[in-house]
Amino acid sequence: MKKRGSINNKKALSPVIATVLLIALVVVLAAIVFLWARGFISEQIMKSGESIQNSCQKINFAVRSIPLGSDMWTLEISNRGNVPIYGFDIKGITGGNSKTKNFQGSYADKGQSVSVTLSLSEIYIDDEPPEKITLYPILLGNVKDKTSNKAYTCLDKGFTLNL
Numbered sequence: 067m068k069k070r071g072s073i074n075n076k077k078a079l080s081p082v083i084a085t086v087l088l089i090a091l092v093v094v095l096a097a098i099v100f101l102w103a104r105g106f107i108s109e110q111i112m113k114s115g116e117s118i119q120n121s122c123q124k125i126n127f128a129v130r131s132i133p134l135g136s137d138m139w140t141l142e143i144s145n146r147g148n149v150p151i152y153g154f155d156i157k158g159i160t161g162g163n164s165k166t167k168n169f170q171g172s173y174a175d176k177g178q179s180v181s182v183t184l185s186l187s188e189i190y191i192d193d194e195p196p197e198k199i200t201l202y203p204i205l206l207g208n209v210k211d212k213t214s215n216k217a218y219t220c221l222d223k224g225f226t227l228n229l
Contacts, residue, residue, distance in 0.1 A: 111207040111218050113149070118207040122220035124149050125203050127174070129225050134183070141182045143201070145174040152206040154182065155219050158189030158196030165189045165196075170204060170217060186229075200224040 079087075113121040126147035132140040145151050153170035167188050174180040186195050202224045204217050 110210040111216050112210050113205055113207040113218075118205055118218045121149050121205055121207070122203075122218075122223055125151065125205075125220055125223045127151065127203060127223075127225065129201055129227060131227050131229075137186045137195070139184045139186065141184055141201070142179060143172070143174055143182065144179045145176060148176050149205065150175045151203045152217060153204040155202040155204060156182075156184060156189065157200045157202065157224075158186070158191060159198050159200065160191040160194050160196050163191045165191050168204075196229060198226055198228045200226045 111118040124147055128144045128146060130142040132142065134140055143154065151174040153168065153172045155166050155168055157164050157166045167184070169182055172180050172182050189196055189199070203220050205220060206215050207218055209216050
């Protein structure tokens with residue numbers, strides 16, 4: 067007499083299908099780990115054959131502010147260092163809030179000066195003028211192992227003006 071539902075009547079996955087499913091699972095997990103880990107590795111930007119962070123340490127610049135009216139200022143920026151400055155980020159600060167305006171292309175070569183006209187209304191925070199502004203130099207470097215250039219803001223070399 068035959069028993070129904072015995073172990074011999076049950077079917078399972080074939081070993082080939084099980085192997086394919088395991089390989090697909092490993093590939094998907096490897097892709098997820100790779101994409102997650104890629105966020106921890108930043109592009110290395112080079113300037114004059116060294117890391118751009120080292121070039122940031124060599125920056126030396128001075129700023130003179132000239133009021134043109136109630137909201138307009140001219141900022142005369144003198145590059146006193148040996149590193150060309152590609153542009154500036156100007157950050158307006160009021161209380162604990164801030165707003166940044168980018169002036170890329172305000173190029174200041176070694177020993178040169180550049181003038182930037184700034185309307186404070188561009189960096190108003192909640193309809194209030196900034197109490198102070200901070201200028202951060204931007205350097206242009208080469209992405210390592212690529213032919214492209216990339217802008218890098220030197221946040222540790224800010225110059226603050228109280229208004």
